[in-house]
Amino acid sequence: MSGNMNLTLKVWRQKDGKSQGKIVDYQVKGISPDMSFLEMFDVLNEDLIKKGETPISFDHDCREGICGMCSMHINGRPHGPKTGITTCQLHMRSFKDGDTIVVEPWRASAFPVVKDLVVDRSAFDRIIQAGGYISVNTGEAPDANAIPIPKKYADEAFDAATCIGCGACVAACKNASAMLFVSAKVSQLALLPQGDAERKQRVESMVDQMNEEGFGACTNTGACSAECPKEISQVNIARLNREYISAKLTSDNI
Amino acid sequence: MNWFLKTFSGSIGRKLLMALTGLFLCTFLIVHLIGNFQLLKQDGGEAFNFYAKFMTSNPIIKTTSYLLYSSIVLHIIVAILITLQNKKSRPQGYVVSKNKSSWASRNMGILGTFILVFIVVHMKDFWAEYHFEDLPMYQLKDGSMVKDLYLEVFGAFKNIYYVGLYVFCMGAVGYHLWHGFESGFQTLGLNHKKYTPWIQSSGKAFSVLIAAAFAFIPLYIYFIA
Amino acid sequence: MILDSKIPDGPIAEKWGKHKFNLKLVNPANKRKYEIIVVGTGLAGASAAASLAELGYKVKAFCFQDSPRRAHSIAAQGGINAAKNYRNDGDSVYRLFYDTVKGGDYRAREANVYRLAEVSRNIIDQCVAQGVPFAREYGGYLDNRSFGGSQVSRTFYARGQTGQQLLLGAYSALSRQIAEGNVTMFTRSEMLDLVMVDGVAQGIVTRNLVTGAIESHAAHAVLLCTGGYGNVFYLSTNAQGSNVTAAWRAHKKGALFANPCFTQIHPTCIPVSGDHQSKLTLMSESLRNDGRVWVPKNEGDKRSPELIPEEERDYFLERKYPSFGNLVPRDVASRNAKEMCDANKGVGASGLAVYLDFSDSVKRNGEPWVKEKYGNLFDMYAQITGENPYKSPMRIYPAVHYTMGGLWVDYNLMTTIKGLYALGECNFSDHGANRLGASALMQGLADGYFVIPYTVGDYLATIGPKPINASHPAFKQAEEDAKAYVNKLLSINGNQTVTHYHRELGKIIWEYCGMARSSEGLNKAKGMIQSLKADFWSNVKVLGEGEELNQSLEKAGRVADFIELGELMIDDALARNESCGGHFRVEYQTEEGEALRNDDDYAYVAAWEFKGDGQAEQLHKEKLVFENVKLTQRSYK
Structure with a gap:
């Protein structure tokens, strides 16, 4: 064993989407403070397999905070107690020996549980499919420098574009609202001249899809930005509102 | 569904209604407060009763008051619709939740409910009395006779339970505004790094001042006047 | 063929x-x-x-x-x-x-x-x-x-x-x-x-x-x-x-x-901190623009870096490659770090790291300048290691990055x-x-x-656009094979987890087919992989069922394939009797210890053909013809 922390984990276990789930207690021993939170789960799973118990399913992939796949709600907060990072970037030195840690899946009707801590976030994909793109076929593009973009707008677009689609915003919001996610994409494309041609259509379709998926309404609590691992700002939600209002007032969709 | 109805049945559209009605109600609070300050004049009710007459007889004010009533009703109905939808969006909650947001922002519904209860009591005691009951009459300086609302209000503010309820509910109003004021601007899309800090601080100042000022009047009357 | x-x-x-x-x-x-x-x-x-x-x-x-x-x-x-x-x-x-x-x-x-x-x-x-x-x-x-x-x-x-x-x-x-x-x-x-x-x-x-x-x-x-x-x-x-x-x-x-x-080994990664490690994190190699790479001159010097005086530090890249210094290509930088650690000069608890020191840069340009340029990387380092890289030098070690x-x-x-x-x-x-x-x-x-x-x-x-569907018996057969494969993995029910085998495989490949390879080591590794494979198929433990979300099962199939690929990598490394790019055979180096290519015999693509389970793969060569670029020896001295 590589460390000396002993912890009690209370983890949500659920066989599949149709079954009832429950919190199950586990003891993990010999945890090193240098481990990442997911590596601590690896240790637990290895133990479970050796004991013949089903290991805990959880989503993860890049383990460096960029793919957006990891998604644990740890001690009441998406991605755990630190801000500006994902679960895979959380290290055990953020906890103390003897701590009890409660781990739950994202909770939202639009993110149904698939198994244990794994949820289905395909609603996000469908929102992007509704309009989160610029319609340009391969080969149609003019020279990359044909349209200058002021650095300020390029930077702001980038800030919005850093969204990793992890769903922490939805998980954190008391209304399970997806406004921060939607606003990040709408903002990115609204700030760039390339996105201008479709901006009205885009915001209307994406918001319609967001509503259809069953996400809640934004009540501006700000919990989404506070928990966003990429710290995407509320400014984007205001911009989404603005884009939406102006599209509704002036678009041809009746 | 036509685009208009569809807009206001979607989540952003509903929030837009909340913001517009909410911010309109903020302006009403100012007007109402100006009136209430007339209670503090030690003039036997002249200023307050004049104000009451003006508010109930001026055609512009009367028209505005219908807008006000419908705003309150709309604010409530839409709030209920949004809350129901939001509850549906998370059918299963967390075992542990440490939400990183202000208490006020998470409890607008509860605060709003207190305010609604207050409005009902308030309307029953003052508005309904004034409109439908026989009250003692008061002669204004211009010679016209009006119902003496001043006496009515003054009487109520000498009741400790009423004052307690009033002050408590003004706390609810304050907290409601604490989040609601700046939230309204955000919903309208008005967020800019130049102006938002200003909106936020004036919102906080507004919520404290409004709540404190409204609460001050019954306390003053009860303890001092 | x-x-x-x-x-x-x-x-x-x-x-x-x-x-x-x-x-x-x-x-x-x-x-x-x-x-x-x-x-x-x-x-x-x-x-x-x-x-x-x-x-x-x-x-x-x-x-x-x-x-x-x-x-x-x-x-x-x-x-x-x-x-x-x-x-x-x-x-x-x-x-x-x-x-x-x-x-x-x-x-x-x-x-x-x-x-x-x-x-x-x-x-x-x-x-x-x-x-x-x-x-x-x-x-x-x-x-x-x-x-x-x-x-x-x-x-x-x-x-x-x-x-x-x-x-x-x-x-x-x-x-x-x-x-x-x-x-x-x-x-x-x-x-x-x-x-x-x-x-x-x-x-x-x-x-x-x-x-x-x-x-x-x-x-x-x-x-x-x-x-x-x-x-x-x-x-x-x-x-x-x-x-x-x-x-x-x-x-x-x-x-x-x-x-x-x-395979490419990237020099600037955050070192392994223990057996639990599941992945390595890369930091942009732009760090080498302003950071200086060093190890203690004395073997086994375990003092903390600030206690090691300047004259007892070996800035080995600057010493060996005066014209390129810390900016030598990835393969050269990686190999040199490994050499230092092999010589018992590695730093940190594991001894498998070298220092990447920004103190000169901080002195010269100030901390804000460094922060502006590398802030996100420093934060990432601090996040993972719990150390403050503005105060003490970062520890880096090469890691596999691309194939x-x-x-x-x-x-x-x-x-x-x-x-x-x-x-x-x-x-x-x-x-x-x-x-x-x-x-x-x-x-x-x-x-x-x-x-x-x-x-x-x-x-x-x-x-031509002839209609196509999955009704051909070949699909049926492939489905049957896939189901049988899944069932086989689930039925072994041995004593070791999939991760155990993956970790063991990784150790073998890293040690013998990583930054430096030798015929002796490769031959040894081949035997080790073969026995690992045999052990895997008799002793792996995969729980659960095939008809559900089963992450252990997914991983088992992937590791089984990695084991087979690992053996082929060894064969390929053995067959290529030269050093080139990421492939460094210790037998083939210049007097200064640089990669020594053999263009006459090895300017080809080695393409391997699978001949059946348990049989040696067959090597096919595609000769590389250079009509436009003149082949030269890389030098960064």
């Missing part, structure tokens, strides 16, 4: 243009009668699926993650090269071509590399049009920076998240085609086998990772865009799910696997199986024995956006 690379005739600059003209076209009305399967949705897969769907083909795309946006292309930090010459600093298609061939230590195909350089310009145009927020200057025009291995500024970037932004661009194009119904997307689906009918690729068999259902999908062509196999090392900078399974199963069906021993080897493809990106293509890191074609920084993104997108839409059309026009 004769490997026909199908390189067109003529001067290098005219090859691709001429070839495009000679390729057959599919009538626009007929395009919708063709179905194409794309496996993997990283840069290569997403761009190919979107571009082909835009042309009118019916595309089915598959990824094992929960969304196509999660593919590991997303983790690329540095940038993407393109021969735009916006800087007026002497860049050109020819120069990018030249740098890439040279950087690859002359083990790449000239014609492919030239085409890559040629289309690199279109990639930037396409991405900007999609709304990729590249870094810009105040005038609103695109910014560029320089990157290892080149003397011009041709790298376009989006802060430290270029891969993410490019992938999201391709993902958005893909999403648009999904919405239009031209692409059917299958997420959480893993390809388990390639289905061939009459020697031609005709579809795939997949496992639905949620339900466990084994499904058949038929198509006129199959594109593998499944990335590299760096996870054969267990610890790498790859994502946890990155795997070789699709490519390996295609290999076992007849696709030749080329240059498997060409140049992959499925052998011809100029059209078709493998040795008709109708089966390999794109991006999955193929072997463009980087030779060492890849230059900022070239992986370029290659993935070049293949997907600008090569495959032309070349696959030629093949489809040849075979």
